[in-house]
Amino acid sequence: MRGPGPYPLLWGxxxxxxxxxxxxxxxxxxxxxxxxxxxxxAVPYLPALLLSGAAAIAILAGVAxxxxxxxxxxxxxxxxxxxxxxxxxxxxxxGVTALSAAVGWxxxxxxxxxxxxxxxxxxxxxxxxxxxxxxx
Numbered sequence: 074m075r076g077p078g079p080y081p082l083l084w085g086x087x088x089x090x091x092x093x094x095x096x097x098x099x100x101x102x103x104x105x106x107x108x109x110x111x112x113x114x115a116v117p118y119l120p121a122l123l124l125s126g127a128a129a130i131a132i133l134a135g136v137a138x139x140x141x142x143x144x145x146x147x148x149x150x151x152x153x154x155x156x157x158x159x160x161x162x163x164x165x166x167x168g169v170t171a172l173s174a175a176v177g178w179x180x181x182x183x184x185x186x187x188x189x190x191x192x193x194x195x196x197x198x199x200x201x202x203x204x205x206x207x208x209x
Contacts, residue, residue, distance in 0.1 A: 078139035085131030092124040159194030166191055 099117040170184030 076138065076142070078135050078137075078141075080135070081131045081138060082135030085128045085133075085135055088124060088128035088131055092121055092128050095121040095124055157195070157198060159191050159198060161191075162194060163188055163191030 096118075099121050166184050166187030166189075168184075169187055170181060173180035173184055
């Protein structure tokens with residue numbers, strides 16, 4: 074695959090397949106507001122609708138990238154960190170911290186620790202970039 078277009082198309086196809094399975098599955102679950110089961114769904118079409126929307130946006134982005142006929146990633150040498158794992162760590166930590174409100178407050182220190190580790194990595198990366206720029 075030469076350009077960036079096929080990747081969002083593949084991702085959109087995966088999301089569309091998952092949405093189709095969710096559309097089929099959601100209406101088989103109990104729909105009562107007084108249901109004691111953990112599988113009760115108040116609005117069964119909402120998760121499937123959100124996933125379908127995400128699939129449509131990904132497919133539209135892929136089509137737009139294919140129509141623009143881009144060559145892909147510019148491979149020029151840069152000092153800027155393009156693929157930082159620490160950014161992902163901070164994002165996951167924020168998600169875990171937010172999830173602690175629903176799961177339990179015991180998850181809050183774990184999420185904050187993940188965020189702190191990610192922020193430490195970002196600071197380390199920035200210091201290294203400053204050191205490299207100083208050499209030039």
